[in-house]
Amino acid sequence: VTQRIxxxxxKLKTPLFIRSRKGMQLTSEGEILLRYCHNLKKLEASYMQTLGAVDESYIINLTILSSSTVMKTRILSSVSDTIKLYPQLRVHFQINDLELRHLDLKAGKVDMAIVQKKHVSKEVCTKTLRPERYKMLIPAAWVSRDITEIISSENIVDFDPSDDITYSYLKKFNLFELARKDRHFINSPEDLSLLVENALGYTVVTEEFYKQYCKNKEVVIMNEKEYYDHEIALCWYDRGVLPEYFAKIVEVIN
Incomplete structure (x- = not known):
């Protein structure tokens, strides 16, 4: 095995493993090769399916990773009809609201992921999606207050420390310097609006999030016309010729 490695x-003119006393670990090049090896069966299955000679028991697995809001409002409804066209396709819909989804893609844990545009690397294939439009969410009781007074005296509520979208919103409107930088965190989309409702602070949410989670009149959008467009992209690693089912799923996700 050592000699084969x-x-x-x-032959590839590149190291595939880092060798140390603790053992062997894949290099970045080795990880890329491993991903290609994992995809061989999927490519073979797609090819055989096109020829109509594939065994009905042969299952093709595909994993799609995104945030909870994007998953519910953009992915599930969009890809359902496409999935029905391929009876052997089994899709694993994974949700991660941390802005670290690009790392799961890089590690080969998923086949495609919705990531922040700034996290798109040169080694991946990408499709730019419609931006997520974020607006400021406040308790209804604060609606008559001036925005600068709110920013300077109230706390920010965010999902977790990697969530910098509220900061980006404030920077766009030159409010960042006024803001308190010590934030409340809650890693639950359902409860994010609840903290705002209880007047623990303000946050920014998408229009889809507002419709999905803010079902009472205790929270409101402040300054409806002011928004921050968060750029996102669908990413996957190059597979040479994309399997038909893969290409169609990429096509319908917008």
Whole structure:
């Protein structure tokens, strides 16, 4: 096995493993090769399905990762009809509201992921999606207050420390310097609006989020015409020729 690895590294002219006393660990190049190996069966299955010679028991797995809001409002309804066209396709819909989804894609844990545009690397294939439009969410009781007074005297409520979208909103409207930087965090979309409702602070949410989670009149959008467009993209690693089912799913996600 050692000799085969050495021969493969010589042929590819790149190291695939980092060797140490603790053992062997894949290099970045090795991780990319591993992902290609994992995709071989999927490519083979797609090819055989096109020929109409695939066994009905052969299952093709595909994993899609996104935030909870994007998953519910953009992905589930969009890809359902496409999935029905491929009876052997099994889709794993994964939700992660941390803005670290690009790391799961890089580690080969998922086949495609919705990530922040700033996290798109040169080594991945990408499709730019419609931006998420964020607006400021406040308790209804604060609606008559001036925005600068709110920003300077109230706390921010965010999902977790990696969530910088509220900061981006404030920077766009030159309010960041006024804001308190110590934030409340709650890693639950359902409860984010509840903290705002209880006047623990303000946050920014998408219009889809507002319709989905803010079902009472205790929270409101402040300054409806002011918004921050958060750029996102659908990313996946190059597979050469995309399987038909994969290409169609990429096409319908917007």
């Amino acid at each position: 050495k021969l493969l590294e010589q």
